[in-house]
Amino acid sequence: MRGVIGEVEEKLRAHEYKMTPKREHVLCVLLENKDKHLSAEEVYNLVKKKVPDVGLATVYRTLELFSNFDIIQSMDFGDGRKRYEFSTEDKDGHRHHHLICVKCGKIIEMNEDLLEDLEERVTDTYDFTITDHELKIFGKCRECALKMKKP
The missing domain is CATH 3.30.1490.190 (Ferric-uptake regulator, C-terminal dimerisarion domain)
Structure with a gap:
């Protein structure tokens, strides 16, 4: 997990962003649940268990930031909520x-x-x-x- 966190940290730094503790907690929740397609609210609830003072807006902003830099991808499965997963591409992209x-x-x-x-x-x-x-x-x-x- 540390390797992925380091890679994400480098990607953020390349765009002049920092890996804040709250961003790292969001990232860890996504890593711990990478076989799931979590909504922002589900990510928030899982992060809140570890960091009670995190706000929903912080989670939304972090997910948007990660999505903008292709760290995660968002999708809609027809239930009216965006869901998130790590961006994984095969050799053909x-x-x-x-x-x-x-x-x-x-x-x-x-x-x-x-x-x-x-x-x-x-x-x-x-x-x-x-x-x-x-x-x-x-x-x-x-x-x-x-x-x-x-x-």
Whole structure:
């Protein structure tokens, strides 16, 4: 975890920002929950357990700052709230995709790039250089689908 904190600190310093203790606490909460897609309110509640005097506005500003410098990425899974995760790109510069259960809200990460052929067609047909894409597929997870089948 120290290595990631150091990398983020360097990135902030390169843009003339400091890694304050409260920013570090927000970062630690994100690192401790990197398998989840936390909302700002969830991040705030987890940080508040460690630092009772942190304000919601501080958490929002920190998340926005981290997002601006591509430390984290924000996304909307259709529930009306931004959710955050660490920015992870593969060697081609693409991020993973998400399967979202419309019944229970479960989010499953998909690391396959299913859009390579489509990207080629778009590039060739429209002379458009694609730098990234995001795919969200909505449906029902296995557990919810099984519950629907039971009498």
